[in-house]
Structures are given as structure tokens and as C-alpha cells.
Amino acid sequence: MFFKKTTARGSGTAHRGYARLAHRLQCAIGWVAAASLMLAVAFPAFAQSAKAAPAAQPARAVLVMGDSLSAGYGLAASQGWVALTADRIAKTKPGWRVVNASISGETTAGGASRIEGELKRNKPAVVVIELGANDGLRGLPLAQSRANLDRMIVASKNSGAKVLLIGMRMPPNLGREYTQAFSDNYTALAKQHGVALLPFLLEPIATDRTAFQDDNLHPVASAQPKLRDHVWTQLAPLLR
Known part of the structure; x- marks a missing residue:
């Protein structure tokens, strides 16, 4: 080489x-x-x-558990008092949202059976309970209705949510004793559990026949803003 x-x-x-x-x-x-x-x-x-820029916190929820009066029976989806309340909250209470879990025809028994699932799914900060009218119209035992509402209130409070209980009144043809005891249920439960109470949802329109649909049970669209404002008197203080 x-x-x-x-x-x-x-x-x-x-x-x-x-x-x-x-x-x-x-x-x-x-x-x-x-x-x-x-x-x-x-x-x-x-x-x-x-x-310095943490992730945005999820909006706190207001969960409404009601019957046809809160589900907006006979109305467009945007016309009911719950939808109008959601609009107001979106404009005036940043960081809050409304979940309407109301069902037409719902009784307190139905609400009691659904409350745990709704609480788990939506994790609300405030629960609005508007139930009992269908119990009363069917003449169901008042003790049963009270026990169902009690269960919903307790479950809501145990989840950490504030509660607004919305009451109803029955027509006088059911008898004074029944109608009085029906209204007293709401007052007693609110006092027992220390929750906010709106004694009668329909109070602003109860004596105005033109405020109701042909069935004389469900408010028309033009009456819904009055219901929204009525509920707001007790709901607004809870949105803090």
C-alpha cells in the first residue's frame, strides 16, 4: 500500500x-x-x-325545577318567564346561566325523583323549585307533596346550592281547609329549611282573566314579563 x-x-x-x-x-x-x-x-x-391569565371559570347555574307554568306551556320557547329571566341574567349577571328543567304536567313526586340527577348534571349554585300545582289540582295528599318538596330542598342544600321555593294557591272550589293547608306547606318548608320563598307565582296576574290562555290556567305571553319581575324580587339576592 x-x-x-x-x-x-x-x-x-x-x-x-x-x-x-x-x-x-x-x-x-x-x-x-x-x-x-x-x-x-x-x-x-x-x-x-x-x-397571570387563569382559565375562565364556568358560569354558575340557576336550575329551575317546575311544571307547565315554568316550562312555558302554549308559548314560544323565548316567551316564558324562565326564558325572560335567562335573558336578564345574561345581560346583568355575568358568570351566570339558567337551566330550565321544567316539565309540563310535573308533580312534586316527579321533581323529587329527578332532582338528584339534575343536581349532578348541572351542579347549580341556585335551585328554583316551582312545583305543587298539579298535586293540588289532582287532590293529592298534602303530606305527600310536602315530603316530596322537602326531599328536593334537602338535596339541593346538601349539594351546596341556595334554594328559592315558589308557592302556588288552589282555587276555592277545593275547599278552604285544603287550599289553606296547601299554601301553608310552602311557608312551613321555607321556614324549616331557611330558604327564600315567593308565596304565590301568579300573584301579579291572578285576578286578570285576560292574562290567561283559554284554559284559564296558563298565562299568556304578555303576562310573562310580570311573572319574571315578580320572581326576580326573590331570585336576584341569591345571585351573589
């Missing part, structure tokens, strides 16, 4: 090549060091900025 002898000229060329390569390496190393220094300076500022 033969090796080619390196000339002096070849050695000089190689030396200059090595020098250029070393210079490039020094430049590259210098750039990496500079970049590292910039990152070291910038990263704490970036981390501080990220820390």
Missing part, C-alpha cells in the same frame, strides 16, 4: 480549511449560547404571563 506524500502547499490549504471550520463552529456555538440565554430570560416572563 502506498501513501501520497503531503506537500507544504497541501498542508497550508488544509490548515486554512480547518481554521474556517473552527470559525464556523465557534459562530454556531455562540449562536446556540445566545439563543439559550434569550430563552432563559424570556421563559420566566412567559410563565408569569401565563400564570
